Amino acid sequence: MFQEERLTLILQYLQEKQRIEVDEICGLLGISRDTARRDIIKLEQQGVIVRTRGGAILPPVSKVIPGYEQRMELDAPLKDSIGQLAATLIHDSDYLYVDASTTVRHTIKHMTSKNNCVVTNSLHTAEALTRKDDVHIHMLGGIMSNEHRFVYGPRAIQMLDDYRIEKAFLGACGIASDGLSTSFEDECYLIRHVIHMAEQVILVTDHSKFGKKLFHKVADLSDIDIIVTNQEPDKQLREHLHANEIDIMIAREQDRID
Template identity: 50%
Template sequence: MYQEERLQLILNYLHEHKRINVEEICNLCNTSRDTARRDLVKLEERGSILRTRGGALLPTIIKEIKSYKDRISNDSKEKKAIGKLAASLIKNGDRIIMDTSTTVQACSEFLQVNDCTVITNSINQAYILSNKPEVNIHLLGGKLNQEQRFLYGPSVISMLSNYYVDKVFIGICGLTEEGVMVAFEEEGFIMRKMIEQADQVIVLVDSSKFGKKGFFKVTDLSQIDIIVTDKLPDKSLIDILDSNQINIMLAK
């Protein structure tokens, strides 16, 4: 059997069973363990699988990263509901950090306080908040990611180190037992620093992101205090969130 035929058999098996081990590959393709391992290496190089100890899994990484414009045009009722509930957590006098996600932008739109200070690296967040005279805005300066509309780089992280805030609001593209994840490495490093500077970490995430991985891990679940979402995750993930003492708030 040619290698391409074996690789297709392995992928077909994975799509049906979600995982495979070396012994199953040997039986499936009537091949040796060494050949099975080489086939796994080839599939990993192509990005088709995630190798594990003794086998492989189908990747669950989110592959298509839409532009900010596309993401905001697909604003959902769930996202708005999450943003509205998150905004209710912001009190008069709070000093907060808001990241660049469109869900956190929804939070900005519903923000109603008499006095609040917001630090952000999102030019869209700054624009929305500029229409709220009761909000003091600190826009972090750096290099502009034009497609995703956020500022990044060493200068942003350096500026963040000067601020200590009550709360940080972050949006993510994936949450698993391994932690919270985003699509862009440069954004992830900034979000790590944002989390370090806050007394309370609040994650805004719609339920479709539960169990999904992103490209870059921002932090462990142990660093999260509150998750605002539209639906509960499955029981296994709820148990893990509970063990990390994370409060889950459901938006109606």
């Protein structure tokens, strides 16, 4: 196995477990401890892990967010199972806000409710909604992010005040004990306003976002009502979520209905 293949497998393990020991790398890849250490050093040089005594962890502050197309292709079946479960929270005549998260887009795919008014800042999510019957779409205006395919800025925030939002379905770049975070500053202001307006805030995210901290804080855990995900967070984060009375709904990929 080439080193690049090993590095990919180590990162995949870290995304799931958050931490890896040298002995675990040896057992996982069938390599020597010296080779495992060289792989850890290589990943540290690339800036994607932090070396610890005897192993490695993911950086506490993430710096790179893939573009929209990359995110759509990443873990699509997993996101689809989460989206399918999240869609069960949408009922007839609900007033909704849905953001540009790719997992939220999978939620829209599984909508079966009728007579919904949906506000969004996402070009692709709005397009997906046009395939649904009896949905009234309200697209925010403002500045378009070409890379991430969403609208932001003062005009978008101002337009939000024209609507009533019962349920906000939001993705997450990072969720940790001190709240939600993102790498895109201007998006923070829009999301904060949505959270302030919504009667219920539903976070739709896969487990890889747990424990991540990005540069810009968006909200506290107390601002969230429900998290729909595919796996329980670790004990520390789970205790913080329970302390803030956040309901956790777990989707199982094998339960997905095609």
